[in-house]
Amino acid sequence: MTTATPTVGAGAQATGATTTASRVRKRLNSRTATVVSIVIAVLWTVPTFGLFISSFRPEDQIKTTGWWTAFTDPQFTLENYQQVLFGSGSSGRLISYFINSLAITIPSVLFPIAFASLAAYALAWINFRGRDWLYIAIFALQIVPLQMALVPLLKFFSTGVTIAGVQVLPAWNLVDEQKFAQVWFAHTCFALPFAVFLLHNFISQLPGDLMEAARVDGASHPRIFRTIVLPLITPALAAFGIFQFLWVWNDLLVALIFADGGDETAPLTVRLAELAGSRGNEWQRLTAGAFVSIVVPLIVFLSLQRYFVRGLLAGSVKG
Amino acid sequence: MAFARSRQTLAIAGALGLALGVTACGTGNDKKSSNAGSAECAAYEKYGDNDGKKVTIYSSIRDIEADRLDESWKQFEDCTGIDIDHEGSAEFEAQLGVRVDGGNAPDLAFIPQPGLLKRFVDAGKLKPVGAETKTEAEANYSPDWLKYGTLNGQLYGAPLGSNVKSYVWYSPKMFKDKGWTVPTTWDELIKLSDTIAASGTKPWCAGIESGDATGWPATDWIEDVLLRTAGPEAYDQWTTHGIPFNDPKVADALNRAGTILKNDKYVNGGFGGVKSIATTSFQEAGIPITTGKCALHRQASFYANQWPQGTKVAEDGDVFAFYFPAIDPAQGKPVLGGGEFVGAFADRPEVQAVQTYLASGEFANSRAKIGDWVSANKKLDLANVPNPVDRLSVQLLQDEKTVFRFDGSDLMPAAVGAGTFWKGMVEWINGKDTATVLNGIEGSWK
Amino acid sequence: MEFDFIAEKDKFLMLGYGLLAFVAVVGGLLLLLDVVPSWFARRHEAKLVAASASGAPLPRWPKQREGLFALFFLLPTLLLLAVGLVGPAIRTTLLSFMDAGSNDWVGLRNYGWMFSDPAILRVLTNTLVWVILVPLVATSFGLVYAVLVDKVRFEAVAKSLIFLPMAISFVGASIIWKFVYAYRGDDQQQIGLLNQIVVSLGGEPKFFLQESPLNTLLLIMIMVWIQAGFAMVVLSAAIKAIPADIVEAARLDGVTPWQMFWQITMPNIRPALIVVVVTLSIATLKVFDIVRTATNGNYDTSVIANEMYNQAFRYGQNGQGSALAVFLFVLVIPIVIYQIRNLRQQREG
Structure with a gap:
């Protein structure tokens, strides 16, 4: 790499001839970078693209030939989507599961955002003893595998809390669509450590003088939080919101345990897993099903991606 | 900002809810009422008055099979007024434990593994069946079957559906065209395999991929062979750990199965070499028979559901099954099979009524008529079984002379039967030698 | 509809x-x-x-x-x-200190089992390989790509394509890659892209997911494929946030791109780098769905979270499953200590 030193050094010299040369080189460089980055991006997309093509191919074609043969011998069908969307028998109404997914996801995103931003603010800007240890403890909770939390949490819902024979909290006794509440609760619990970690990173890096000034003006913590911090971290909230949305929308395990499997409460993932799973390697259903489930997160992601980048930008301002 | 947005959403949701509420008032309120009085309901009077009660059932049965179940007890629901809420899950075995431990157990569960049944009995979670269910079950099922649902002298689950695993699927048409005949002994089977291999077709196809449960079809292979080489008594000792898992008898059986399953000349028609068995799903493993790429596929009676639409399953059709032949004439050819048991986590009257109904001949016939179902229920009328392979299976199961043994991996503790045994079979197919695999499994059985 | x-x-x-x-x-x-x-x-x-x-x-x-x-x-x-x-x-x-049915105390027996059963030791090593490789590869790739793509044309599109897998569930991603790694016998047409490439280069089709230790690397590739986009977006944002005057000053001093990267870019994006590495490490320790969907833990590919689920829920071995979970807690301690140090530095700085 040392050989590169004089050339770039030359580029910095302000003489006319070398400037043109460096400009040409720079354009060349950026062109190479463009080509390379696009090639990588395309390679990165090939597996998804293959699945996408496959999802429109007839069953026997999927099972016997590669998806790339579709270019030389195009055979396409909507049959796979027909099967996945309208299915067979009693539980064909995918739309019903779609609504369940929405009803599960929206509150499961809002609650942790609100709670975690409050907590992150307190951990970053309110002086109290042991706050660093508390933050570290919450951070460390990220490692608790949610699988191990399933049974105790389910017990919490179905039998309540009893300490030394005294019923402290009653059982929830929810039925049908009321079970959404359990799923919201569970998702909120599981999301909090990461949310606090992420938001704390942003909030703690907000300029301290801003807070000082507000304190001097006599603003209370709730007011500072509402009027100064919240507007500043909106992009960060959006960033976490996307993460949480993707996670909840794609979740299978939590929904399986806390929502039960009927069409009253089970989300799309549960239904698609059933569709794909009951007949083994039914690639045609798997491919179409995978795409149906990807569509919504993709739309959400693409439409919010602006916020996402900005959100992460905000956090690293002070580097 | 986030709050402003959510308030907006709330307003929209609220308005929507209101609008829906208004339209909802227009529709009539048709509460489901039982037709308890009608003639066809006379048979259901014995289940008592449980109108409006709900019974939840959890099982591993999904999709079309689940729809058929719903259909089969429809009349029972209509007449008794009990609402049966069935939920099937691919994760049944794991999720049932979570739900039970979490205090959210279903009323009834269709448990396919006596080993799992035992775990819930030991934990004190499962309720013994009521007196009526017991009477019904004892009248309809042989002691052979009931013993798998019985623990400490109490019946905890009446059998439900069953299957016969000792079948080899083949194409009668192909056999006729090529002049092959159905083998009746192991030697004939091997000879036939050689003949087919010599003709350029790989004779056998197999697949043991099954998601979470990958490996189980190979355990069936081993069990079938072991039953035929070592006999039912040795088999029983093996499943109860009376003899070690790596007993020489078991090693013999494994090696014998290996002469087919690990023989590159014999397998894996339509898919590739021996190793492809591990990645081929059990559902598609036999399909090459329909395209002539393989000739023989050992799989249970329920494989009848897997053939592509339009395949004629009959003795003179596109596909059919012959009985897995005897190896040692002294040991005969015992039937290897499996089935579900209806375990109850609640003992409310309506739950017991459903349990009793499920053990009855009415249910067995009602379910069988819809198709693709086998049961050892003695009241099951052969005329109600449409599929010829299923009919053969029912005959075998109902025949008092049949020596029946339950799938061994389902009897063993789950850590072995649904754990190291399955995983061991995958490794065995993938190239590990018999002794290493068996020693590993034995080591895991504590 | x-x-x-x-x-x-x-x-x-x-x-x-x-x-x-x-x-x-x-x-x-x-x-x-x-x-x-x-x-x-x-x-x-x-x-x-x-x-x-x-x-x-x-x-x-x-x-x-x-x-x-x-x-x-x-x-x-x-x-x-x-x-x-x-x-x-x-x-x-x-x-984790009790028996399978959680009835009696058994002391350290479950931990003894964990460190003596060769199958479990394999699981522990696999997890270690995962937790070293995934953050390393995904972060480096994300960083290189972020630098490469900075200010080129079509930047937004190129970045979106890399980030796309983040929107796909772990299960969905595993299905996609299972398709890529799929095997068909050499007498048939390949349906998996990777084997098609091998065959068209004149090779024999391979059982990619059945050959240890290659298969673990291929599964890690799935995780990298999903997470590299996350690393790239975070790091790219951090790079863009480096004050322009610093970059300009360095350029006037005539530093090489290489020096620029190590002396200007790296120190400035350090906090973002830490967020990425920490987040990826923890996500990797808990990885479950990928292994479960792609190989179900067969062929020596199992990792702790997968084995824990099997032991606790499928085999009814609560004690052993819990011991594995506790081992996960232990593995996260180095990350926690590192985080404490960071916090201290931040407070002092």
Whole structure:
């Protein structure tokens, strides 16, 4: 790499001839970078693209030939989507599961955002003893595998809390669509450590003088939080919101345990897993099903991606 | 900002809810009422008055099979007024434990593994069946079957559906065209395999991929062979750990199965070499028979559901099954099979009524008529079984002379039967030698 | 698509209740925090007035007020964490010292089993390989790509394509890659892209997912494929946030791109780098769905989370499953210590 030193050094010299040369080189460089980055991006997309093509191919074609043969011998069908969307028998109404997914996801995103931003603010800007240890403890909770939390949490819902024979909290006794509440609760619990970690990173890096000034003006913590911090971290909230949305929308395990499997409460993932799973390697259903489930997160992601980048930008301002 | 947005959403949701509420008032309120009085309901009077009660059932049965179940007890629901809420899950075995431990157990569960049944009995979670269910079950099922649902002298689950695993699927048409005949002994089977291999077709196809449960079809292979080489008594000792898992008898059986399953000349028609068995799903493993790429596929009676639409399953059709032949004439050819048991986590009257109904001949016939179902229920009328392979299976199961043994991996503790045994079979197919695999499994059985 | 609004009414109603609860809880909390302190403030003022009137020493602002505020800000989070994670973590730790049915204490037996069973040792090594490789490869790739793509044309599109897999569930991604790695016998057409490439280069089709240790690397590739986009977006944002004057000054000093990267870019994006590596490490330790979907833990590919699930839920071995979970807790300690050091530095800086 040392050989590169004089050339770039030359580029910095302000003489006319070398400037043109460096400009040409720079354009060349950026062109190479463009080509390379696009090639990588395309390679990165090939597996998804293959699945996408496959999802429109007839069953026997999927099972016997590669998806790339579709270019030389195009055979396409909507049959796979027909099967996945309208299915067979009693539980064909995918739309019903779609609504369940929405009803599960929206509150499961809002609650942790609100709670975690409050907590992150307190951990970053309110002086109290042991706050660093508390933050570290919450951070460390990220490692608790949610699988191990399933049974105790389910017990919490179905039998309540009893300490030394005294019923402290009653059982929830929810039925049908009321079970959404359990799923919201569970998702909120599981999301909090990461949310606090992420938001704390942003909030703690907000300029301290801003807070000082507000304190001097006599603003209370709730007011500072509402009027100064919240507007500043909106992009960060959006960033976490996307993460949480993707996670909840794609979740299978939590929904399986806390929502039960009927069409009253089970989300799309549960239904698609059933569709794909009951007949083994039914690639045609798997491919179409995978795409149906990807569509919504993709739309959400693409439409919010602006916020996402900005959100992460905000956090690293002070580097 | 986030709050402003959510308030907006709330307003929209609220308005929507209101609008829906208004339209909802227009529709009539048709509460489901039982037709308890009608003639066809006379048979259901014995289940008592449980109108409006709900019974939840959890099982591993999904999709079309689940729809058929719903259909089969429809009349029972209509007449008794009990609402049966069935939920099937691919994760049944794991999720049932979570739900039970979490205090959210279903009323009834269709448990396919006596080993799992035992775990819930030991934990004190499962309720013994009521007196009526017991009477019904004892009248309809042989002691052979009931013993798998019985623990400490109490019946905890009446059998439900069953299957016969000792079948080899083949194409009668192909056999006729090529002049092959159905083998009746192991030697004939091997000879036939050689003949087919010599003709350029790989004779056998197999697949043991099954998601979470990958490996189980190979355990069936081993069990079938072991039953035929070592006999039912040795088999029983093996499943109860009376003899070690790596007993020489078991090693013999494994090696014998290996002469087919690990023989590159014999397998894996339509898919590739021996190793492809591990990645081929059990559902598609036999399909090459329909395209002539393989000739023989050992799989249970329920494989009848897997053939592509339009395949004629009959003795003179596109596909059919012959009985897995005897190896040692002294040991005969015992039937290897499996089935579900209806375990109850609640003992409310309506739950017991459903349990009793499920053990009855009415249910067995009602379910069988819809198709693709086998049961050892003695009241099951052969005329109600449409599929010829299923009919053969029912005959075998109902025949008092049949020596029946339950799938061994389902009897063993789950850590072995649904754990190291399955995983061991995958490794065995993938190239590990018999002794290493068996020693590993034995080591895991504590 | 026919759609019965009436049948779905209850769900929307429930969603409405949920949102209402959200507004009530969060709004109520903020309101409470607003009203109560101002009430205190008024009282304090009154005291001040009274004190100045009587000439007594001025009372100080009560010190514990800050702590009280913090408590209210933290209350919902702490309550939920206690129920949803702290309780279960303690329970898991206790269970790890008990037998399969959680009836009797067995001391360290489950841990003994964990470190003596060769299959489990393999699981532990695999997890180690995962947790070293995934953050390393995904972060480096994300960083290189972020630098490469910085300010080129089509930047937004190129970045979106890399980030796309983030929107796909782990299960979906595993299905996609299982398709890429699929095997068909050499007498047939390949349906997996990788084997098609091997065959068209004149090779024999391979059982990619069955050959250890290659298969573990191929599974890690799936995780890298998903997470590289995350690393890239975060790091790219950090690179863009480096103040232009610093970059310009360095350029005027005539530094090489290489020096620029190590002396300007790296130090400036360090906090973002830490976030990425820490997040990826923890996500990798908990990885479950990928292994489960792609190989179900066969062919020596299992990792701790997968084995833990099997032991606790499929085999009814609560003790052994819990011991594996506790081992996960132990593995995260280095990351926690690192995080403490960072926090200290931040406070001092």
